[in-house]
């Protein structure tokens with residue numbers, strides 16, 4: 085068994101802001117790289133609009149190197165397990181959800197989940213990322229039994245599960261006691277934690293600003309509920325991550341507002357901690373994947389002939405503001421045009437997230453959506469972590485993403501980018517440093533056997549293992 089090597093993680097404080105500084109000033113950018121000044125939302129928006137991409141990359145990379153050093157970049161071996169696709173919400177960007185009555189609705193039997201974890205453990209995996217739709221037919225005991233069963237059979241596997249929207253629906257489904265949303269969430273979360281839940285993923289963050297959220301996340305919790313859920317998790321001593329899905333109807337100011345809210349809540353968590361108190365460990369952002377989704381049928385902005393002349397500003401930018409409460413009536417095409425995000429917009433957004441989120445340890449590269457080679461470049465745009473070896477994924481793959489990497493390929497991508505790959509655990513301590521000939525990538529003699537593969541997606545045969553509860557849902 086590999087040894088855990090704890091890494092020294094900086095005690096993040098909030099550096100002073102210099103709101104009068106020009107965001108593009110070289111001295112200011114140098115201070116940002118050193119972490120001695122805090123980027124204001126206005127300055128972040130300036131960077132979005134005006135900073136050359138390479139400049140952003142250089143500064144974000146310098147910032148990343150000061151936190152994580154010049155040598156090691158990490159990955160984790162975990163497995164996505166999407167335990168059910170039955171969901172009460174109808175997010176317009178989602179191709180995964182089903183009503184309980186649809187022929188391909190499923191909920192996995194606990195034994196099927198155990199089988200998946202056994203496969204993970206067999207390849208040296210340490211964590212499951214377990215998320216699902218919000219299935220009203222599953223009682224609290226189903227979750228408690230599932231977690232207890234996992235911990236009994238796989239005590240060493242870290243259970244990273246149930247994003248805030250799921251918790252908000254748990255409160256609705258289970259009707260726990262409590263006077264306010266936080267105390268109800270705490271009631272449910274305490275029980276799941278005692279049964280085996282270790283930490284919370286940041287799914288369902290999308291974009292926090294209300295006008296955008298109301299358009300794309302039908303039936304899903306609002307930003308305040310999402311952030312409250314994470315605060316409760318931190319109070320219970322759990323680490324969490326935060327995410328952002330962009331490149332749809334939102335404006336750049338919405339992205340900045342989203343990051344600013346995460347930073348503000350992280351400041352509070354760190355002030356209360358670190359003893360016995362959790363916080364956000366990581367931030368991961370990725371562009372919207374459009375295949376098979378209702379939102380994906382919304383036309384791209386500016387592709388129609390003459391449209392850029394008649395609509396020179398992206399509608400989302402006209403509506404968005406830094407307080408997240410822009411007026412959706414400010415542009416009649418708001419929500420009817422998508423600004424599709426390519427590699428440069430992705431790298432720009434990730435680099436700004438590294439600079440804006442000066443109190444978050446890890447910025448993850450999103451190769452799953454962007455492809456392995458953009459993910460590799462992302463390691464020079466502020467990311468320190470390549471995420472996970474991907475055995476299975478069903479949510480973004482339903483929307484068209486098909487990349488799948490094994491450990492040797494992931495290690496090679498990191499090494500070819502100029503770093504030493506290292507397997508990490510959930511809190512970013514090192515499990516195996518691959519600096520010698522026994523490294524997974526340095527053992528490979530025939531790379532033709534290690535091409536990027538399609539993701540494993542839940543099959544209809546697997547779906548037949550669904551539990552009675554779901555098939556009877558109506």
Ligand code: SF4
Pocket residue numbers: 171172173174175178179180181216217218249304
């Ligand atoms: S994104 Fe999640 S919450 Fe929204 S419809 Fe899909 S499964 Fe449900």
